Amino acid sequence: MSEKPIEDNGKAFLVLLLPISFLIIFLVATWRILLALIVLAIGFKIWQEYQWQQWTIRVNPIFHQLVRENQGRLTPMDLAIKGNFPGTTAKRYLDGKASEFGASIVNSEEAGQSYYFITASILGNILDSSEPVKELPAQPVTKTARSLLAPPTTTTLEEEETETESIPEPTLTHEEAKRSLEKQLIFGSLIQSELAKRLNVYSSTVYKRRNDPEFPEWSRSKDPDGIAWSYSEKTKEFFPVEEE
Template identity: 70%
Template sequence: MSEKTIESDGKGFLVLLLPISFLIIFVVATWRIWLALILLVLAFNVWQLYTWQKWCQKVNPIFHQLIRENQGKITPMDLAIKGNFPGERAKRYLDTKASEFAASTVNSEDGSKVYQFITASTLGSILDSSEPPKQLESQPVVTQQALPFLVPPTPQPVLQELETEPLPQPIQEEAKKPLEKQLMFGSLIQSELAKRLNVYSSTVYKRRDDPDFPEWSRTKDPDGVAWKYSRKTKEFFPADEGKS
């Protein structure tokens, strides 16, 4: 190996060694500053997480109220208006809740995102709406001319017998719960009221728009409470609270 080659290799090594040496000296001299910066960033992130959790605890009652009023459906705009805070925060909050409760999201016609949370009330409404109508068994028609020796019985409305048929024992026990416990949110859905009145859900559905529904429900209610139906909320409210 010639002297020129050795000299060029030595210069190249020095070119690499000098920056590395300066970097090592800089890190040794300023490591306390870098450590303080890292700890400051970690403390800031922990503080942000803590303040977010505290804020979520304040928003939870508003969220639960909207879920109850809107049958499990909510948009970031609804939450932002109700809580009087920015829409970006409302969207972040709903994304967190959707991940926590496995909620589904649907895009509305105007392009906004709607969050659908499945609750016991919405699930009961879905089951009520999917309940197949009870079909009456076909009875053979026997005329008096064909069998003159038979006396035709007094006609009894079959539908009325179905409506007044006692419900199974678990449903009767459910109807015996105190009214204060059943009215935890101030109203009952169709399936809950049917259990309380000891009738089928389809019976409540057919009678809910009748003018005499409050009086009819009063005769069925174990506490003598009259009920009225709200088309807006699809729920039932006591028509005369305070009476028994």
């Protein structure tokens, strides 16, 4: 009864020993070739990395120029067009720069991936747009205000009617009303920090998204009153979007 298990164990050992023997013989006979292949693979990898580093050095000036021109916002398409190389290469380059400088990556359906690189000058612009306090223009004192401030005087009924008739009622056309509304928007326009408080987000978030085509809809979803906002490059302020 005890001889059969011993015999089975010996056969199992021989089954394992045979392929191990062939593997050892193969390694002894081909170790020089295998070592040469490993060295070649490592050398090729090092050469590729060296070539990439040399290529990035040539591309860095283009990258720095685009960062200045686009206020820190870049897409792989921008870099690929400017440098005339494939988009996959541009994306690999921007991924490396984003990891190096801690840039933010924003995904959108229309523009795809956008990389935001915040430089000292761009950060200064963010802080400058958040600091100033808007000064309201001087308003003329109306008749009502003068009547409240001045001591009461006795006037005849004729004088009151003459004074009332001398003040023409304003009649505005559609274009004039539109221009008047734009002038009054100084009360409805917000700087970056004010809009960020209204939307309950960081000021840097508003800065990153302000030129995004989807900014009005995004701001509408954040606004407590459901108002869509648009950014004006000219005044560096945010205005409510008029409903059509």
